[in-house]
Amino acid sequence: MNPADSSLIEMSVAGFLILSIFSFLYKDNPFYRLAEHIFAGLTAGYYVGLIYQTVIVQQLTIPIYREGKLELIFPALLGILMFTRFFDRFSYLSRISLAFVMGNTAGIFLIQQLHGLVLPQTQATIINPLAGSWLLGAVPGGMIIIAGVITTLIYFYFSKEHKGVLGKTARVGMVFIMISFGAHFGYTVMARLSLLIGQVKFVAFDWLPRLIGVN
Amino acid sequence: MHDLLSKRLPMMLAFFAGMVIIVAFFSGHPTLTNFRSNMQVWVSIIGGFTLLLGVVSITSVNYRRVRKLEKDWPYKLILLISLVVSGGFGIFQGTEAGTVYDWLFQNMSAPMMSSMFAMLAFFIASAAYRAFRARTVEATILLVVAMIVMLGRVPIGQVIYHRLPEITEWIMNYPNLAVQRGIIIGAALGAASMSIRIILGIERTYMGR
Amino acid sequence: MKKLLRFFTPLFLHPAMLCASAGGASWFRTDRINSLILLIIFAAAVLIYIRLAKTGRPLFIRKLSGLDAMDDAVGRATEMGKPVLFIPGIQEVSEIQTIAGLSILGRVASYTAEYEAGLLVTVQYPVVMAAAQEIVKDAYVNAGKRELYNDSMVQYVAGSQFALAAAVNGIMTRIRPAANIFMGAFYAESLLLAETGNLTGAIQISGTANPEQLPFFIAACDFTLMGEELYAASAYLSGEPKLLGSLKGQDLLKIIIIILILAAIVYLMIDWKALFILKILETS
């Protein structure tokens, strides 16, 4: 939202809905439920408008009429076939389109994972363990990376009981994993708080002052 | 016939589509990559219709509730009205900036969606107090690192101890990186094996069987 | 029709032309041969293990500590006379994590049937509800405790993510389950569920493959199955060949990768000019 551009009415609509959502913090109440249902309705409506314009108009009507790409009628039919799942008797027909999409997705996915992740990530781990950052003393960064990757992989290795050397390695992996999850935790907290700050700023410093005429 | 349409044809299509991608990738010949590109247009169009499935089911569920005047029906009615208004303007007036559709989104949907997630900040605060306990060695390491990172990534951390940002950066770039990489490789293998099963028709859970 | 033919021609042409010009640069990208080799090795590993699992060959998978904890939790619930609460995530049944969660539910249900402890399952989608009822019923029938089962053990809590969390929190504070088990796809509500569960003093066991939620579960629950462990647990419990086989195939690849990394590093340390090793893995 860019408050400078919005009228007071627009801001008030937004502000009222924001407060209605936040009222859930006190407890479940009619305002929250109202906002929740408006939201669900608008979301579904958003999809309707979006799909109509971007798919029906832009991907089907325009190419078919202007460029004569008649073959595009087939994906449209396959798309409509998806709706057979609402009719028990014919629902099996939706599998045809679904399988086509899933096959395509699986093909892309497979290449993505092996070519785009496994190979380059493995390659990037082959580094000189003695080079790299000596920051924080003692152990160079390269060694940390190699040890961390390998022990994590071992932790998620399920074909052997975690005993003996394997168990010790997995234990080290566990420590590494917890460090990383700690970082994740800190980052997630940071993210949620940022969003709150954004909303609070809008309500308390953009909308309310204008509503009561201070600004 | 039923067996052909419900089982064999879908499996053949999944195999065909998956193989097109794989073969085009390893070949790189323009004929194949163009064919692959055309196929993506098809998939994208089908994908559009799939998004509408959810809309159809939400409409029918709520319509039934309103018609039977079930508990809370006024809310469901409001839901349906919001849907029709937003969708109707989107179809007849368009979706670009300046339309009613856009107005509804910018001033109603967007602030509400932002608030849903902003609410989590309060929940995190309350959980921080009640649930995040150093009950095991693992949880202790996690919490200590989390606190270092939380301080290291805001300006005040730098004021408290000037090397905190560097320490945080080190944690992110070495131990964190290593673990994320291990997880990425493991998850990639899992996803790849799933993809192989789908292409070969071993995995058919997505078809609802 | 002509257009349609043009669309499909490459398919029919392709195998013949590939053979005709095998080795020609235009029909095969030699720079991607490393990916092809990886793909072949991996596909072979997965398929062979699935075949082995189908023939009934026992494939070993280590037992995960979270699973033992689940047995203890049910035992404790029996002693306390309080039920066990189970949530198979908040996703549809098409999500793999939900499927994994449901197969773990089968195990939990057979324990609660055996020990005659109470069981309560809350779900967000009708299809998941039907599946969960089926699974729980099966478990009770197999344990010879058909009379203890009823459909209301699985409750359908509709609505949005936060509405579900609010409803489940209500259930938790009212009936105070002895154990809460969260297995499946969880999102932002993980925090709310785990916090309330913690407050009611339940033993909490969780598992999800959504990495951003894992830290919250780890901090607030007694045991957590992290990422792949969730899938491993479901393969272990369901014993389905395709899951077991895939897991073993993935494990084999992990070992190959570890060995490759270590060997390459050692070789590079001996001879720093041997950078061709990195070239072999170069992707384009």
Added chain:
Amino acid sequence: MNRYRIAEILTGIDRRIIYLSILLATIIPFLVGFPQPIYVSKESRDLYNWVENIRDGSTILLTFDYYPSTLAEVEPMSRAAIKHCWRKDMKLICMTTVPLGGPSITERVMNDMATNWAVEELGAKKIYGVDYINLGYKPDYKAVLMGMGTSFRDIYPTDFRSVPLDSFPITKNVDKYSDVNFLYIISDNGIVDEWVTIANRQFGIPLGAGVTAVMAPKFYSYLQSQQMVGLLGGMRGAAEYEKLIGSEGMATLFMGPQSLVHLMIIFFILLGNTAYFLGGRKV
């Protein structure tokens, strides 16, 4: 009063008191101001330098891959990125892979920057179709990313306003990844993985990303493997970028409250654990 009693009192604090203290912690720094020295991390600087070294007037693919739920975190990144690119007179091809809100957010941010910021800072409006374009959304992001490798026009026959791409100067000679110089991803979800593994790995286009803090830890792995040239993590990353381009905006302003609420959360974790240990490690 024994320690169990203290623990009991501490655990009995109502959650609404906690909510209120968090609310105050977000408001107060806005009123009183807060120290904010910003330390610029290497990953942000790398991204900045990479963009800085691209030839002026190049074409950049800029994505708006985020939902309205994370606007506060990522919109400052989009704005900072646009400022940086337009100062170098770059052409921006904008798109989104997010159905719910993506195209509308793109419209709003781009139009606002083109008409308001560009006039103030650069002295002239940026023109739609010449300096920037909004391609909008198309379903099935995997298919979209893959298809765009061969032809943008196959996937996007028109822009978001249903006008054919050929009628715009900006897209006249641009039809695949290799026609653009850089891929600037601003995202709040896992789509970054797809950009990395499809656009970068299979089609060789260099890429940098601004992501929410929730996603950021994962992507450090792509930095070291050089699958990504730089990374902005969350509001903090946005603030760093604002500092680098010398234009302090929303993100920098928000660093004050961010500092104070972090302190609050840490305080609560410590207090909760004190109660836990005083109470004999029982809940």
